[in-house]
Amino acid sequence: MSAQSVDVLVIGGGATGAAAVYDLARRGLRAILVEQHDLATGTSGRYHGLLHSGGRYVVRDPETARECIDENTILRRIVPFSIEDTGGLFVATPADPADFPAKWVQACADAGIPVEAITPAQARAQEPALTSQITAVYRIPDGACDGFDMIHGFIEAARAFGGDVLIYHRVTGLIREGDAVVGAHLEDTRTGEKRTIYATCVLNAAGPWCGVVAGLAGLDVKIKFDRGAMIAMNTRWVNTVVNRLRPASDGDILVPVGTVCVLGTTSVITEQPDDYRIEAWEVSKILNDADAVVPGIRLGRALRAWAGVRPLYEPPEAGNGDAIGRDVKRTFSVIDHQQRDGVRGLVTVVGGKLTTCRLMAEKAVDVVCQQLSHTRPCTTAAEVLPGVKTNPHRLDHRLHHLEHGETPGELICECEMVTRPQLEKAIAAYGDQPVALDDLRRDLRLGMGPCQAGFCAYRAAGILQQAKKQSSADTTRALHDFVNERYRGVRPLLWGHQLRQLYLDEMIYRRTLGLDQLAAPEEPSHD
Amino acid sequence: MTDTGKTPSSGQYAFPRTQGTDVIVIGAGLAGLLAAAKAVRAGAKVRLIAQGWGQQIVTPGWISVCDRADDDVIAEVRGFAALHPDHPYALAGDDAVVRGLASFCRLAEEIGEPYEQRTKDGHNLRLITMLGAIQTPLAAPQGIAHGDLTGFSESLLLVGFNGWRDFYPEMAAGNLQQQGINARAIRVDLPAGARGWDLYPAELALLLDQVDARNMIIHQIKPHLSGVDKIGFPAVLGMDQHLEALSHLSEQLGRPCFEIPTLPPSLSGTRLSQKLRGWLLRRRARVQIGHPVLRGIMQERRCVGVEVGALGHNNIFHADHVILATGGLYNGGIQSDETGRLWEPVFNLPVMAPPGEGRSGWYEDRLLHEQGHPIHRLVGLRVDSCMRPLDASGAPMLENVYAVGHLLAGFNPLTDGCAEGIALATAYKAIATALGLKKI
Numbered sequence A: 001m002s003a004q005s006v007d008v009l010v011i012g013g014g015a016t017g018a019a020a021v022y023d024l025a026r027r028g029l030r031a032i033l034v035e036q037h038d039l040a041t042g043t044s045g046r047y048h049g050l051l052h053s054g055g056r057y058v059v060r061d062p063e064t065a066r067e068c069i070d071e072n073t074i075l076r077r078i079v080p081f082s083i084e085d086t087g088g089l090f091v092a093t094p095a096d097p098a099d100f101p102a103k104w105v106q107a108c109a110d111a112g113i114p115v116e117a118i119t120p121a122q123a124r125a126q127e128p129a130l131t132s133q134i135t136a137v138y139r140i141p142d143g144a145c146d147g148f149d150m151i152h153g154f155i156e157a158a159r160a161f162g163g164d165v166l167i168y169h170r171v172t173g174l175i176r177e178g179d180a181v182v183g184a185h186l187e188d189t190r191t192g193e194k195r196t197i198y199a200t201c202v203l204n205a206a207g208p209w210c211g212v213v214a215g216l217a218g219l220d221v222k223i224k225f226d227r228g229a230m231i232a233m234n235t236r237w238v239n240t241v242v243n244r245l246r247p248a249s250d251g252d253i254l255v256p257v258g259t260v261c262v263l264g265t266t267s268v269i270t271e272q273p274d275d276y277r278i279e280a281w282e283v284s285k286i287l288n289d290a291d292a293v294v295p296g297i298r299l300g301r302a303l304r305a306w307a308g309v310r311p312l313y314e315p316p317e318a319g320n321g322d323a324i325g326r327d328v329k330r331t332f333s334v335i336d337h338q339q340r341d342g343v344r345g346l347v348t349v350v351g352g353k354l355t356t357c358r359l360m361a362e363k364a365v366d367v368v369c370q371q372l373s374h375t376r377p378c379t380t381a382a383e384v385l386p387g388v389k390t391n392p393h394r395l396d397h398r399l400h401h402l403e404h405g406e407t408p409g410e411l412i413c414e415c416e417m418v419t420r421p422q423l424e425k426a427i428a429a430y431g432d433q434p435v436a437l438d439d440l441r442r443d444l445r446l447g448m449g450p451c452q453a454g455f456c457a458y459r460a461a462g463i464l465q466q467a468k469k470q471s472s473a474d475t476t477r478a479l480h481d482f483v484n485e486r487y488r489g490v491r492p493l494l495w496g497h498q499l500r501q502l503y504l505d506e507m508i509y510r511r512t513l514g515l516d517q518l519a520a521p522e523e524p525s526h527d
Numbered sequence B: 001m002t003d004t005g006k007t008p009s010s011g012q013y014a015f016p017r018t019q020g021t022d023v024i025v026i027g028a029g030l031a032g033l034l035a036a037a038k039a040v041r042a043g044a045k046v047r048l049i050a051q052g053w054g055q056q057i058v059t060p061g062w063i064s065v066c067d068r069a070d071d072d073v074i075a076e077v078r079g080f081a082a083l084h085p086d087h088p089y090a091l092a093g094d095d096a097v098v099r100g101l102a103s104f105c106r107l108a109e110e111i112g113e114p115y116e117q118r119t120k121d122g123h124n125l126r127l128i129t130m131l132g133a134i135q136t137p138l139a140a141p142q143g144i145a146h147g148d149l150t151g152f153s154e155s156l157l158l159v160g161f162n163g164w165r166d167f168y169p170e171m172a173a174g175n176l177q178q179q180g181i182n183a184r185a186i187r188v189d190l191p192a193g194a195r196g197w198d199l200y201p202a203e204l205a206l207l208l209d210q211v212d213a214r215n216m217i218i219h220q221i222k223p224h225l226s227g228v229d230k231i232g233f234p235a236v237l238g239m240d241q242h243l244e245a246l247s248h249l250s251e252q253l254g255r256p257c258f259e260i261p262t263l264p265p266s267l268s269g270t271r272l273s274q275k276l277r278g279w280l281l282r283r284r285a286r287v288q289i290g291h292p293v294l295r296g297i298m299q300e301r302r303c304v305g306v307e308v309g310a311l312g313h314n315n316i317f318h319a320d321h322v323i324l325a326t327g328g329l330y331n332g333g334i335q336s337d338e339t340g341r342l343w344e345p346v347f348n349l350p351v352m353a354p355p356g357e358g359r360s361g362w363y364e365d366r367l368l369h370e371q372g373h374p375i376h377r378l379v380g381l382r383v384d385s386c387m388r389p390l391d392a393s394g395a396p397m398l399e400n401v402y403a404v405g406h407l408l409a410g411f412n413p414l415t416d417g418c419a420e421g422i423a424l425a426t427a428y429k430a431i432a433t434a435l436g437l438k439k440i
């Protein structure tokens, strides 16, 4: 068991934690971020991909809307490599309340969100796939955001300022000395190895798990869990974010992200922070709602589905204790446990949006600094991040590279244009740490295209085995885990095209490879 | 047979009389191809129409009849069929299994794509996969069948290519060793002229049609031969000169060389398809690949013709018999939608579905679930022992339409190890019944 000591320990490798460790490092504090799985495997890897303009919240929750438009502007400036300026449309159809657009336009004006009224003809010239049944339509500065790239951008920048990151380490206990939290016990979730990190202050950015983490210090943070499902269609369908202009409901939004178009979402209250179920009615609802705005999309090829859990936290002073789902405000809270519970050394940040992660980090780190009597102010809004050096996710870059590179190396994942040198480099970056194929997926988008790893899984496993000099048995198990993980996200979408695709994939695994014989049939366990 | 070229205006289709029997086969998988060839041999006028090639161009290429049989495969099939009267094997009858397979093997031999079995005892082969698992089909293309490990206790050498993405011999060798099979892996450089980054199996196979390219490989392998008894390669050993390539390597290396099926597309399936097409065309069958059959044209309980989609206008072709070999869920013979509806698009025949609401009963929660996914076994058409589709009450729906191959319910083509056997047996039975052949 080893111990180390830092100024601040950040728990959670989502957008908020990543922005926080960057902020802390910039302010000259010795900070380390710990994450139980890989970066962006919590809510931040299971969201919709929308850089909010605030339009979605502006009528019911103007405070969040204002935060969104401010942060939207800032993120476009500081993490441009992770954002595509698609612009957004809010589209009303005859099925939507006729009095809503006027209310919404007024609320946008009050919140400082620039909207531009256009004609249905203009909208359809911009997005020909839109329905002809448009009663009102506005342009708004929405965007698409690759959360994986953004988080890696924050992390790389944090490292440049001396920040540290430890993935696959779970906080299993918080160390209390009297009225203070002074550190945490951690466990390596892959090897079971334990270690301790002492910290003057702990920042709890554990998203839906932040109630669990606070509980480790004997403190009570009540979280409501609100599950939402999303579906990626295999082409973009639209090049602009399309929102339904109505009070926020299911299936309102289409976001073009990279090569796909993400549809969603639903809102289901659940008991668990990691309830990632997707029920059949959710799939139907999302497709049918999207079809009302983009007719025909329902019959398109659905590539993959996933679900995320929104941690909803209503501070007691808000006096709105019974609100559920979309009625809970989407603004965030920073809980100073010294002030609230008389326990020093712990700050919790919860709620908000991916779009507002930098602001959430700023406010939380302000409180941390107060506790540490550290006076350097936040400067994260000022400087442009250098970008993701290792593996940008953009397909067009990759195509360019393949077509113009001198020796691009073999194409391993044809859907996402991942090459052998890219894989080898990504594997090497883990040093002597174990690497799962799913880690490489998040690093490179391996297996995230239409065939969902049918062809690349075997190839990537072979390359992994060579690079790590591991046994065939371990490699086969890794292959098995990976194809099963990919299966989980197509399971809700098995009809038509994707059903046929899965048949082909299953045929490869069972007949061509005989993977089912070799890999012990066990559920990949995460705990 | 007559191509009327346009749709007659009245509700009735007046097909000019022609001589002979018109057999229309829909689907160009193993079942459709065998049915077409059988019908040609029986003297019928055959038209094979398919939207695309069937599964043989993506499967490993071998013929699974009853993979799990430990000894006599046909005896096992017979025993199994006796216990499962609704299984396609029971419906087709074990005679059809034997004759279908024999007739396929004869045909394959004739076109120069020989398939081999362990003829002496009728047992399954033991073949290795790219991952180092053992599969046990009954027959396989010659190059693949040469890898049979039955009674083999010596040493294997598995050969991969540096810079070729589709085969990782170390992975296979390691897994084989775990199963007590002595296997070693080496890699050699690709023959000159191989383009690097997206080298498909077919391109490599075309290169290896050339003696020079093969010599470059042979030269690199020779120093590694001590203690080696058999040499495995990915299944890219030649395209047009495949058999020459195989014997050239075996001779030069002084040991039997064999092939291991690669990721799709499957070269053996591609060669088989092309050569069968040629065989059919030379015998004046019409072969239309790339065209969808839109619907059957019915007169009461008979199908008198089919309408085929084509650029410009659709065509209508007369039929005395129709063999529906459209291949189940994978190849489009059965369609599905988000609500859980399942349908057969050409004749709108009733499709069996798994129990449960919507799509809820279709798939298990793990991809490689030991039992396989219910959808594969439960979805499909029911037929009688003549291969005629049945309605809900169990009565034949149409007099002259026969459904064969993957389209049928009652087996899981991915887990039961009998997919090709069923394709061949049911195709054989359908043609034999339709044309009144005696041998059944």
Ligand SMILES: Cc1cc2nc3c(=O)[nH]c(=O)nc-3n(C[C@H](O)[C@H](O)[C@H](O)COP(=O)(O)OP(=O)(O)OC[C@H]3O[C@@H](n4cnc5c(N)ncnc54)[C@H](O)[C@@H]3O)c2cc1C
Pocket: A011, A012, A013, A014, A015, A016, A017, A018, A034, A035, A036, A037, A038, A039, A040, A041, A042, A043, A044, A045, A046, A047, A048, A049, A050, A051, A052, A169, A170, A171, A172, A205, A206, A207, A208, A209, A210, A213, A226, A227, A228, A229, A265, A307, A308, A309, A310, A351, A352, A353, A354, A355, A356
């Ligand atoms: C369905 C849905 C759609 C959404 N769409 C959008 C959108 O389009 N735009 C937008 O801006 N926002 C969207 N959001 C909101 C956004 O995803 C979240 O606000 C944001 O991702 C939260 O990030 P986070 O870092 O706070 O939490 P998370 O990303 O959940 O990070 C918390 C991390 O803490 C880790 N952790 C937990 N416990 C421990 C422990 N004990 N030890 C170590 N690590 C631990 C977890 O593994 C996790 O990675 C959406 C949310 C949902 C659910």
Ligand SMILES: Cc1cc2nc3c(=O)[nH]c(=O)nc-3n(C[C@H](O)[C@H](O)[C@H](O)COP(=O)(O)OP(=O)(O)OC[C@H]3O[C@@H](n4cnc5c(N)ncnc54)[C@H](O)[C@@H]3O)c2cc1C
Pocket: A037, A038, A041, A042, A044, A045, A046, A047, A048, A049, A145, A146, A147, A232, A257, A260, A262, A274, A276, A303, A304, A305, A306, A307, A438, A447, A448, A449, A452, A485, A488, A489, A526
């Ligand atoms: C904006 C956006 C665009 C996307 N575009 C695509 C696309 O084009 N193609 C595509 O295929 N997918 C796409 N996705 C979805 C992506 O592939 C994943 O499906 C998504 O990130 C959810 O993860 P998952 O499906 O791997 O979930 P899961 O398989 O449920 O888990 C993912 C990982 O999270 C870890 N994990 C974290 N917490 C837990 C826990 N408590 N229990 C178990 N495991 C846990 C596991 O280690 C696992 O490897 C997109 C996602 C987003 C956010």
